[in-house]
Amino acid sequence: MNNTEISRIFEEVGDLLEIQGANSFRVRAYRMAARTIGDHPEQMADLFAANPRQLEEISGIGKDLAAKIKTILETSELPQLTELRLEVPAGVADMLRIDGMGPKKTAALWKELGILDLDMLKAACESGQVAGLKGFGEKTAKKILEGLAHVAESGMRHDLAEAKFLSDSIVDALQLVPGVHQVSAAGSVRRRKETIGDLDVLVTADDSTAAMDCLGTHPLVEKVLARGETKQRVRLRGGMEMDLRVVPAESYGAALQYFTGSKEHNIMTRRRAAEMGLKINEYGVFRGETSIAGRTEEEVYQAIGLPYIPPELREDRGEIQRAEKGTLPKLLELADMQGDLHMHTTATDGTASIREMIDAARQRGLKYIAITDHSKRVSMANGLDADRLRAHWKEIEVIRAEYTDIQVLRGIECDILEDATMDLPDDVLAEADWVIAVLHYGLKQPKDQIMARLMTAIRNPHVSVLGHLTGRYLGKRPRAPAAMDLKEVLKAAADHGVMIEINAHPSRLDIDDLGAAAARDLGIPIVISTDAHATTGFDVMQFGVFQARRAGLEARHVANAQEWTTFKSLLRSNR
């Protein structure tokens, strides 16, 4: 059982307990544990094998949950969940996914009307049964029917690029509204999470009406779901939902801090405030009735004795403790990026020539790049065999000689084949300036085989970096990461001087933030690459930088944030 599977078990226990009306803090404990385990950089199985007591040392895991993890690891199941499933029919928990439905309503529909799944729910709404139930009414029944229509997409997360585009568009529109002063995206978009559930935008205004009217009539908005004095919720075209909050200027910082989250980070800041005899809400920091801070986020953090914490770090992953000790990182910036080391040309599946890619890179101020077309295994992209690759490199040599302000490396994105050999012979790889080793095929192979393949690449003396390591895909058709022992892979990479890529494409962002942090802790240089297939492909670098910031990386941790001469000394061929 891996962490994801254990996490799902606790998540389901939480849902079922909640429907049963269990103590909400108990429910929260299961949900917190599910999240903690799902996010944990090390496998519970490994921790347990090393020392069973380690589980209890994880914050949010006590004696009871540690014992349950042990049971799951040993028997692949949890008797408590088996029992809960007998008590709560399988389709009932699905009702929780409907917007506006929580545990109380779900339990009422199940117990009072005998509704067991979403189909029965739909029928009961249409027949008027739901509207007649105590505590329900016409509007609730209608809202449930609407919610049912959106249930598939409501739980769906969208990639950061799409979410940021929508959020920026609305922010830009609100900025033009007379009487609106400050406008900012908040929520997980501001924290630069790799996928986004819904959007938050915050404004300060003399009067909320104009801002809300602007949003309500914006061409991207499909429907206004709720509107009050200070808060409006809308559904955008494409299915995402957005909250707009209007606050007074003196509360802007407190509101921005509050609505940026994460929820877990806010619980920690509020708890800290309470310990200091203060109270934080979205209007400010209060001692008794008196507001002592709130105009800026800096003020809010200062009031609880902390320096400003960048949004990307606000996940309750130790940032509060680091802030307290004054050891917060000075996060990488987009402007730090000096080079880009993963891109394609018309030689394989890119749309621009070598020269066009070099020119586009220069326009963006890059000082060095690597041209890394596909190797032959990727036949659908017209991947290069040894002969074509050597000819391609010759062409690069001729063209790069024309430029004095940018270094151009002759690279290759070489597949690690299903049988754990490299797609190109060693003597060819030896001639490259830069070799990215990647898994494209056979991602569903068993863990042992995936590990064998990765070890082949890591031990190969010519491999510079592992590209999009896990092969996961976050797009409309998500693809799970390949099975691997990440800790072991990173350790081997560290031992052999192989770098790790953060692929900046918004559907990849692979390796992820926690993985990048783990690599950094092992002293592995991180490379952030766009994997550009066109001249516009360079523009996704920002998303790679966001992911690096979430990992807490500084410029010194990122190989291609270094000056060319420094970067050159990091190249494996120089060792």
Add this chain to the structure above:
DNA sequence: GCCGTTTTCGGCCCGACTGTTTTCAGTCG
């Protein structure tokens, strides 16, 4: 179910909006 520099018991973040109610419960973030 977790947790502890006032605590091993008694807390656990906090406010807005909606709908169904006549003063509030449920849901959400």
